[in-house]
Amino acid sequence: MSAAIEITRLHKKYQQHTALHELDLHVRAGAVFGLIGPNGAGKTTTLRTLVDVIRPSSGTVRVLGEDPRHGGAALRRRIGYVPGELHLEGRASGHRLLAFYAEVSGSNGSTTSVLRTARDLADRLGVDLDRPVRTLSKGNKQKVGLIQAFMHRPELLILDEPTSGLDPLVQREFLSMVREARDAGQTVLLSSHVLSEIQQTADEVAVLSAGRIVAEGDVASLRLGSVRRVRVRIGGTDAVVARAAFERLAGVEALDVVDHGEGVQLSTTIEGGIDPFLKTLARYEVQDLTVEEPDLEESVLRLYGDRSHADTAPTTRRSSRGRRH
Structure with a gap:
């Protein structure tokens, strides 16, 4: 053409x-x-x-x-x-x-x-x-x-x-x-x-x-679309337990976990497939969940x-x- x-x-x-x-x-x-x-x-x-x-x-x-x-x-x-x-x-x-x-x-x-x-x-x-x-x-x-x-x-x-x-x-x-x-x-x-x-x-x-x-x-x-920023609030656990569950997952980076009320607030960046993260997340009571694309500059820096x-x-x-x- x-x-x-x-x-x-x-x-x-x-x-x-x-x-x-x-x-x-x-x-x-x-x-x-x-x-x-x-x-x-x-x-x-x-x-x-x-x-x-x-x-x-x-x-x-x-x-x-x-x-x-x-x-x-x-x-x-x-x-x-x-x-x-x-x-x-x-x-x-x-x-x-x-x-x-x-x-x-x-x-x-x-x-x-x-x-x-x-x-x-x-x-x-x-x-x-x-x-x-x-x-x-x-x-x-x-x-x-x-x-x-x-x-x-x-x-x-x-x-x-x-x-x-x-x-x-x-x-x-x-x-x-x-x-x-x-x-x-x-x-x-x-x-x-x-x-x-x-x-x-x-x-x-x-x-x-x-x-x-x-x-x-x-x-x-x-x-x-392979890099995502995730913020989630989950109940029925504490920061120490949640950190141990999520930090060993492939692709999870910049993990931040803090106690929040009767649960925890977790934020992280996931590179690659999101399925392992979601399967781990399903063990908990999910109170709020936000998944965002990173800004373009971050994506370019990561990929190239x-x-x-x-x-x-x-x-x-x-x-x-x-x-x-």
Whole structure:
């Protein structure tokens, strides 16, 4: 399958700071590709290069078969873009702003059909397009930004932290929009530091750390869900007994057990399978239980090593190319 995005040896340096180190990235057409990494990893720099907001220091970039530096307005019309820091101001209503975008984008289909799609998306996301944009909350401005990216059904969607400021129900609707775009044959490049967004939508993933890709492949092969943080309150035991029962389990790390009322409060990080922990937990009266994903930086550090080694460590590639998705 052809590539929607091809990046080869992309290097970007700001004075003394190197943001990207010889980056290689291939995004196949019709796929959802997740680009993840902690803040400062280089995600936004990479995406801005794709839409020619910034220019590379060296290397080559091809987007939909063209160099973004020379593709001009014709290439930009084929792309839907949500920047990481979205700024929407002005007295115009959401309707008028989107009508302007529809006119200048040269959208697929008529302006009328594009605006009809925009209204449908506004209903799904729950934003009032009659209000002046400047009066909208951060979350509602983000919704308008998503609508302008999706409404003309572009060949390629480039989305930088697109769910910033959105509540969980709207985030779920956004993920449905991404899956629908993929089903329609569109390509989606999604940058996020929220693991669950990537796990629910992406076909392939690249992990970016300190300006380098430290791993890439399909979500399952990268084991992004293999580390969990657990907090549980159990009754009918004390801290000494509970610690002895749980600390010898495989994968249990950073175990903290304290007496709490007539039971104990236990917190730990579990790497790998959670089944042994749950079977041990079943011996007790479970009063409360919370299982969380770690933040992305912790997961990257655990799975691929400290970022401080990224400058010298070889890149880990767990390629999924050729697999069926």
